[in-house]
Amino acid sequence: MTQSPATPLPPPEERRRLREAASMTQAQLAARMGVSRKTVRAWETGRTSPSGPRREAYTRLLDGLAAKRQTQGREPEGEVTAGHPEAGSTSAPSAAHHEHPLTPAQAFDALYAFCAPALVRQTYLLTGRRELARESVEQAFQLAWQRWPEVARDRDPAGWVRATAYDCALSPWHRFRPRYRHPEPPPADASHRALMDVLLTLPPSQRRTLLLYDGVGLDLPETAAETEASTLAAANRLLHARATVAERLPVLSDPEELHRRLAELAATERLRAAEPATVRDGSERRARFWTRAAIAFTVALIGTTALTLRTAPTHYEPPVPPGETVLGVPPKVAPGPLSAKQQKLRDKLRADARHGPERLAPQPR
Structure with a gap:
């Protein structure tokens, strides 16, 4: 008897993206599949794959999520690949393929529509500031649009933007901005x-x-790579963070409960991201501004260099050396303040001075 081939599954990264596109947490997916959250995480990282009836149920669930996304007219960013305008058109391979390739703007808008809403909420959890979260996400996408050929060919464009947004949000320079010196109103609950x-x-x-690990649901190696740390260092940070949370809030000592509470906290804040066209226009305006600033600085530098060459001396003039004693004769020095004896002698000479021809006449003895 020949064994029937296994039901094909999307790649591990596509599984996670389809779940996130449906605004479904790993815990919710695990409850629908009748497995633990760790099992779902293993499926989405590629460490394991379901088999038998569970594999068929998982495949039907993912196909339903992909069809739902296609019906809504929103494509998950997946591995959005976009070439440079000179290199050709763009495409976004996913569970539902496009009949026509995407332009760079369309691919960017698809990535933004998929990532930005959730990323703003995640960044809010990272900083505790609503306006800073929106600003950081917009800056990350503006930078992504400036480097779109590089980002579009990246293995995980969503991870690229997320890492950039987190870096912008955690920049230490925000503490010097007046608008961020005071805390924002806390959550109501x-x-x-x-x-x-x-x-x-x-x-x-x-x-x-x-x-990243308990909120977004990344695996430990992915978390370590995104935080630019070793796996051991990322594990130590995670353990220390969990211990601190469990010490302050014992009810959150269970990672599953912590994941659920993080999702609830992010969902309660009605944070909206700007429109993708606005972000693209802002990125282009910023690029034009810095280009003009660089040109102006270069022109000023060239003008300063030309002026220096024009006014600089053409020959070397050695400085005057200090005086030295020659054969016991001291060097000449500039006149300084008179002593009391010298002032007395000067006053006497001025009082006894003669004017006119009488000064030349000899005095009788």
């Missing part, structure tokens, strides 16, 4: 306020690791 207070007491590296 008391339990959410307590969780936010604990998150903000964590060091930025631990807070970021906890959010």
Whole structure:
């Protein structure tokens, strides 16, 4: 008897993207599939794959999520690939393929529509500031549009933008901005306020690791790679962060409960991102501004260099050396203040001075 081939599944990264596109957490997917959240995480990272009836059910679920996204007219960013305008057109391979290739603007808008809403909420958990979260996400996407050929060919464009947004949000320079010197109003719910207070007491590296692993649902190697740390360092940060949260809030000692509470806290804040066209226009305006600033600086530097060459001396003039004693004769010095004896002699000479021809006449003896 020949064994029937296994039901094909999308790649691991596509599984996670389809789930996130449906605004479904790993815990919710695990409840629908009748498995644990760790099992879902293993499926989405490629460490394991379901088999048998569970594989067929998982495949039907993913196909339904992909069809739902296609019906809504929103494509997940997936591995959005876009070539440079000179290199050719763009395409976005996913569960539902496009009949026509995407332009760079369309591919960017698809990535923005998929990532920006959730990314703003994640960045809010990272900083505790609503306006800073929106600003950081917009800056990340503006930078992504400026480097779109590079970002579009990246293995995980969503991860590229997320890492950039987190870097912008955690920049230490924000503390010098007057608008960010005072805390923002906390969440209305008391339990959410307590969780936010604990998150903000964590060091930025631990807070970021906890959010990526227990909030976003990345695997430990992916979390380590995105935080630019070794796997061991990321594990230590995660353990210390969990221990701090469990010490302050014992009810969140269970990672599953912590994941659920993080999702609830992010969902309660009605944070909206700007329109993708606005972000693209802002990126282009910023690029034009810095280009003009660089041209103006270069022109000023060339003018300063030309002026220096024009007015600089053409030959070397050695400085006058200090005087030296020659054969016991001291060097000439500039006149200084008179002593009391010298002033007395000067006054006497001025009082006895003669004027006119009488000065030349000899005095009788």
